[in-house]
Amino acid sequence: MPAEHLLPDDICLLAQQVVTANTEAGRKVTVAESCTGGLVSAALTEVPGSSAVFERGYVTYANSSKEEMLNVSSDIIETFGAVSIACVWAMAQGALERSGADVAVAISGIAGPGGGTDTKPVGTVVFARAKKSSSDGGQPEGEMRKFDGSTRAEIRRQATLCALELLLP
Template sequence: MQDAQLEQLARETGLLLLEKGLSMTAAESCTGGWIAKLLTDIPGSSGWFERGFVTYSNASKTELLGVREDTLALFGAVSEQVALQMARGALSNSRADLSVAVTGIAGPDGGSAFKPVGTVWIAWVNGETLVAERCWFAGDREQVRRQTVAHSLGRLGAFCATK
């Protein structure tokens, strides 16, 4: 997905949030704040983007989002359990109505047979509704991160449409 397409997706997400009267927060690991950057590039985004958390290290996931150390030890940072705890933590540590969280292996290293490069877990939380999805994105580091951002925002739009 090209920059212009990502920017359009971010604008559409913002318009939908504004229309619904909702605000969001993002907890990002493998995207390093790219979701928050895209959203806050939009003038007026303070009306619907509440805050972002860049939690690249395991310690930051624990300290800022309340991800449990035993969850990290048992399942690893790139897991459904951690993505859900990140999304819940972002929501509970903000004033937002919904959250998105991403954690993954963008590469070029860090993959394994069980979790190859391109493995990403994305979670969305909207009050009591929790959704997590495992994705496998092909390409280099930039492509994996770009696809993660696009998928996160695309599904977020559908997710907040139901609120």
């Protein structure tokens, strides 16, 4: 990567690996981002040749945008919250259905400094990955992580790295 890239080196190096691996695998990827606000998309498009892999990205920060752009049910958001496995599963599935991608990753979380609760403290981030064709019948995979970070930027950096890892074949 050239020294003039805009994002931290660890993110740029991992994005390069994602683009290379998915190019070799012949896969297109899409992302649905909330708390990362487009950082995953930015990391992928920082890589020369990423157009061979990166199909599109959705930045759905507001709950209404998750509903409108990705067809996330308002019932899911009202029942489980935007920072839930159920929500990111729906986001990933919606991104996959609305794109020409083979795999989608969705991210939602609480980057802080406010907004956390006892059950979902600052640093809670949920991820899901959905694939168009897979041995599991295309069912999304999900996980909840708790990132320790002293700043909003650090939590978003860690979430971006995790999302990029999920895009590796």
